[in-house]
Amino acid sequence: MYDVCCKFEPYVKATPLREMMQNVKYLISVFHAYGHDYPCQERYHPKFVDITNGAGYSDGEWVERTWSWLSKLVPMLKYTKPSTRKLFLARHISEWNKQRIADLRKY
Numbered sequence: 671m672y673d674v675c676c677k678f679e680p681y682v683k684a685t686p687l688r689e690m691m692q693n694v695k696y697l698i699s700v701f702h703a704y705g706h707d708y709p710c711q712e713r714y715h716p717k718f719v720d721i722t723n724g725a726g727y728s729d730g731e732w733v734e735r736t737w738s739w740l741s742k743l744v745p746m747l748k749y750t751k752p753s754t755r756k757l758f759l760a761r762h763i764s765e766w767n768k769q770r771i772a773d774l775r776k777y
């Protein structure tokens with residue numbers, strides 16, 4: 671899910687990435703979908719796209735939540751070397767994943 675899949679999908683299909691991404695289903699998150707015109711909603715809104723193959727029902731805002739969670743690191747990483755920044759972000763994203771998996775047990 672991405673806020674502007676209607677722009678992203680044609681871009682991907684015009685690049686060598688199209689082979690690697692041929693089985694990807696492009697969806698626009700629920701919150702952002704209503705900001706697009708009807709043909710976009712019809713093609714990319716999770717309500718209209720067949721997502722029975724593993725996507726489940728989601729508001730699609732998990733990327734935004736991840737960015738929000740990582741944003742607390744900006745002041746700290748602003749002046750670090752790129753290699754340190756990558757390492758720090760990788761560890762925090764790994765921790766984020768562990769927390770999300772642990773949260774799944776609650777449901």
Ligand SMILES: [Zn+2]
Pocket residue numbers: 676677706707710
């Ligand atoms: Zn659109």
